[in-house]
Amino acid sequence: MEELDVRSAAAAAREAAAAMAQLGTFAKNSILVKMADEIHRDRDYILQENAADVEQARAAGRPESLIDRLRLDPARIEQIAQGCLDVAALPDPVGETVHGEMRPNGLQIIKRRVPIGVIGIIYESRPNVTADAASLCIKSGNSVVLKGGSDAVRSNLAIAEAMVRGGEAAGMPVGALSMIGDVSREATTEMMKMNGLIDVLIPRGGSGLIQTVVQNATVPVIETGTGNCHIFVDKTAHLDMAVDIVVNAKTSRPGVCNAAESLLVHKDIAKDFLPVVFDALTNAGVEIRGCELCQRYGAKPATEDDMAREYLDLIISVKVVDGIDEAIDHINRYGTGHSEAIITDSYTNSRRFQDEVDAAAVYVNASTRFTDGFEFGFGAEIGISTQRLHARGPLGLADLTTMKYLIEGNGQVR
Amino acid sequence: MEELDVRSAAAAAREAAAAMAQLGTFAKNSILVKMADEIHRDRDYILQENAADVEQARAAGRPESLIDRLRLDPARIEQIAQGCLDVAALPDPVGETVHGEMRPNGLQIIKRRVPIGVIGIIYESRPNVTADAASLCIKSGNSVVLKGGSDAVRSNLAIAEAMVRGGEAAGMPVGALSMIGDVSREATTEMMKMNGLIDVLIPRGGSGLIQTVVQNATVPVIETGTGNCHIFVDKTAHLDMAVDIVVNAKTSRPGVCNAAESLLVHKDIAKDFLPVVFDALTNAGVEIRGCELCQRYGAKPATEDDMAREYLDLIISVKVVDGIDEAIDHINRYGTGHSEAIITDSYTNSRRFQDEVDAAAVYVNASTRFTDGFEFGFGAEIGISTQRLHARGPLGLADLTTMKYLIEGNGQVR
Numbered sequence: 001m002e003e004l005d006v007r008s009a010a011a012a013a014r015e016a017a018a019a020m021a022q023l024g025t026f027a028k029n030s031i032l033v034k035m036a037d038e039i040h041r042d043r044d045y046i047l048q049e050n051a052a053d054v055e056q057a058r059a060a061g062r063p064e065s066l067i068d069r070l071r072l073d074p075a076r077i078e079q080i081a082q083g084c085l086d087v088a089a090l091p092d093p094v095g096e097t098v099h100g101e102m103r104p105n106g107l108q109i110i111k112r113r114v115p116i117g118v119i120g121i122i123y124e125s126r127p128n129v130t131a132d133a134a135s136l137c138i139k140s141g142n143s144v145v146l147k148g149g150s151d152a153v154r155s156n157l158a159i160a161e162a163m164v165r166g167g168e169a170a171g172m173p174v175g176a177l178s179m180i181g182d183v184s185r186e187a188t189t190e191m192m193k194m195n196g197l198i199d200v201l202i203p204r205g206g207s208g209l210i211q212t213v214v215q216n217a218t219v220p221v222i223e224t225g226t227g228n229c230h231i232f233v234d235k236t237a238h239l240d241m242a243v244d245i246v247v248n249a250k251t252s253r254p255g256v257c258n259a260a261e262s263l264l265v266h267k268d269i270a271k272d273f274l275p276v277v278f279d280a281l282t283n284a285g286v287e288i289r290g291c292e293l294c295q296r297y298g299a300k301p302a303t304e305d306d307m308a309r310e311y312l313d314l315i316i317s318v319k320v321v322d323g324i325d326e327a328i329d330h331i332n333r334y335g336t337g338h339s340e341a342i343i344t345d346s347y348t349n350s351r352r353f354q355d356e357v358d359a360a361a362v363y364v365n366a367s368t369r370f371t372d373g374f375e376f377g378f379g380a381e382i383g384i385s386t387q388r389l390h391a392r393g394p395l396g397l398a399d400l401t402t403m404k405y406l407i408e409g410n411g412q413v414r
Numbered sequence: 415m416e417e418l419d420v421r422s423a424a425a426a427a428r429e430a431a432a433a434m435a436q437l438g439t440f441a442k443n444s445i446l447v448k449m450a451d452e453i454h455r456d457r458d459y460i461l462q463e464n465a466a467d468v469e470q471a472r473a474a475g476r477p478e479s480l481i482d483r484l485r486l487d488p489a490r491i492e493q494i495a496q497g498c499l500d501v502a503a504l505p506d507p508v509g510e511t512v513h514g515e516m517r518p519n520g521l522q523i524i525k526r527r528v529p530i531g532v533i534g535i536i537y538e539s540r541p542n543v544t545a546d547a548a549s550l551c552i553k554s555g556n557s558v559v560l561k562g563g564s565d566a567v568r569s570n571l572a573i574a575e576a577m578v579r580g581g582e583a584a585g586m587p588v589g590a591l592s593m594i595g596d597v598s599r600e601a602t603t604e605m606m607k608m609n610g611l612i613d614v615l616i617p618r619g620g621s622g623l624i625q626t627v628v629q630n631a632t633v634p635v636i637e638t639g640t641g642n643c644h645i646f647v648d649k650t651a652h653l654d655m656a657v658d659i660v661v662n663a664k665t666s667r668p669g670v671c672n673a674a675e676s677l678l679v680h681k682d683i684a685k686d687f688l689p690v691v692f693d694a695l696t697n698a699g700v701e702i703r704g705c706e707l708c709q710r711y712g713a714k715p716a717t718e719d720d721m722a723r724e725y726l727d728l729i730i731s732v733k734v735v736d737g738i739d740e741a742i743d744h745i746n747r748y749g750t751g752h753s754e755a756i757i758t759d760s761y762t763n764s765r766r767f768q769d770e771v772d773a774a775a776v777y778v779n780a781s782t783r784f785t786d787g788f789e790f791g792f793g794a795e796i797g798i799s800t801q802r803l804h805a806r807g808p809l810g811l812a813d814l815t816t817m818k819y820l821i822e823g824n825g826q827v828r
Contacts (some may be wrong), residue, residue, distance in 0.1 A: 199803070200803055220635070238825070
């Protein structure tokens, strides 16, 4: 695969965008199927390149968690290929008429869903993102420029090479998918300023990466990810349900953004609930950092900083609150606008919580872990937006599109 | 009115946003009606402050076009007040359920339209923008921070003062509307970096202002405005209709972004059409800059630069093209993605043009001048987006909102 510099890749993607936008659903699905074939066919080569990346990451002393995200095996490669097929099976968002009307002057106006154009994805060292992100962009009729982390460069290039070969064999316009070989910081910075060539940037990764992109990009950004998610256990909560939900939200996958990071407990039930939930959390290996009252039940002391932390680990902060007002205020102050839950049997409080908490997803009596494109029925997701513009919450295929007004007249002037 | 610095104004707006978002439609309408009352009541004071602005602008040697946009008279003040009433009469976008479903696991998910939060508007020297923009933000449940041009500072403060007094008397949360008194560049720069306090910036004005905001803001921006709009007259066009539309699109209001700036003519009809349309344009006072063939019919020579220009004036560039392919390529190359029109009687070409031209609004047999919130039936607009993210084309009230997922369960865990 020819290694492209950022500007050439973006220019080629821009060039290909018009043809990509005209591809029908069948053509796009054929491209995705062929991409899956080629990933499968190249599995040994991909594994070999990945082994080289893993070896180098190990030599560079990277943490085990990074190496775990980086490492591929035959099963994971099959999952990556299957992911392309799954995206092929999703409904095509492009072409939908989202609104239409005849104006009094006889102009027919329709609002049609169309591809955005060129999407840039900046991510870290998870090679599966390469295929996940690219296939969603292709299915929604966009060109895509991928820039992965330096630790995964050989794995990413190997996967992208298979996808490009397969895609082009099935009619994908040349340049519609490219992987930047230059993994320098300068290349990332350049990519962030490519107004006119790249229409939107989606950073995927830790908060450091996301903040760097938000602070430096002049290209519009969809901010994803950071989740300081709370669960508020109200005084009317069914306590068994509350324990189950807290443990699930904290421990089922602590490293993801929809995991709970903080627990708020109504003071009237603290005496009954704290010992039980602390017991369950401790048994699940969770470290508890809490307020003064919590400390009486065995929590370590929590600082102000703990309240704002996204641990992404088996740690939870806990605070006893006076009631729903304090809970809502606390969440709106410390939350990141991702996913927030109340456990309650009060109808009034369930409504107040959903109305007044400012977040992408607000739950009553369910785990925050459901904030996810698959769980929401989108079939796949490219991230979870924590910003307010364009899209908020799990980003599905439709969120990779924009609109176009089509107006038909018979000579109208104004 | 207390003169606020940027940070205090934005912090107050953020503080007020939660209460703004909870206001019902009746409460917001009452606020807008009372604002209109107070603008009407303060008309003499507003005129006096405006006269001072006009005098100072004149003393500073500002161009007549700026002074024209700056100057208010009693009728314009009544229009401004009426504008608030018109916005009160529009349907409230907030609270709409845009989607909802029951998931297989029993979770009910609904997607609700909610206010964005805090909207920053940066504009130039048209004091009417103060009331137009503020009333749309208020109606959509947002706090708003306004920063107008230095030439209009006294007019803007006078209008905002009336609106704040009226709004607060009708229950608007304190801080929900503020006008920055500090008109320095530093204040504008500071406003562009207020992530966390301001959720979106909408620059309204010339392309210099817009580019400055796009290049420097870390807060998300909705880019509005620049329109290098084309009309392509195909060989099957009804030539009378084509002349009417070209003259209308160029001359009915040459200073606005949906005015035509460039005319493309199919070579097969150039001989018949150019003399007629040039005659009509010349009679309407339009200067014509064209390709070599056009020059035979009296056009001045056009440079490459002319093809990319948004004149906003009685000037038009003209080019004879080989057919629809060249027309589409030319438009996608030189256009700004605003409004583009084909005049044709070919069904095939009408479809191709609408499918392949990449713009917010693509017309068949109608004037580009219809790209406008009122003409599209939105009742009002806060600008016309030429970017792809969030909203494209005329921005109505719904475009000043975002979404929130509300999920209700009975103990679901994952």
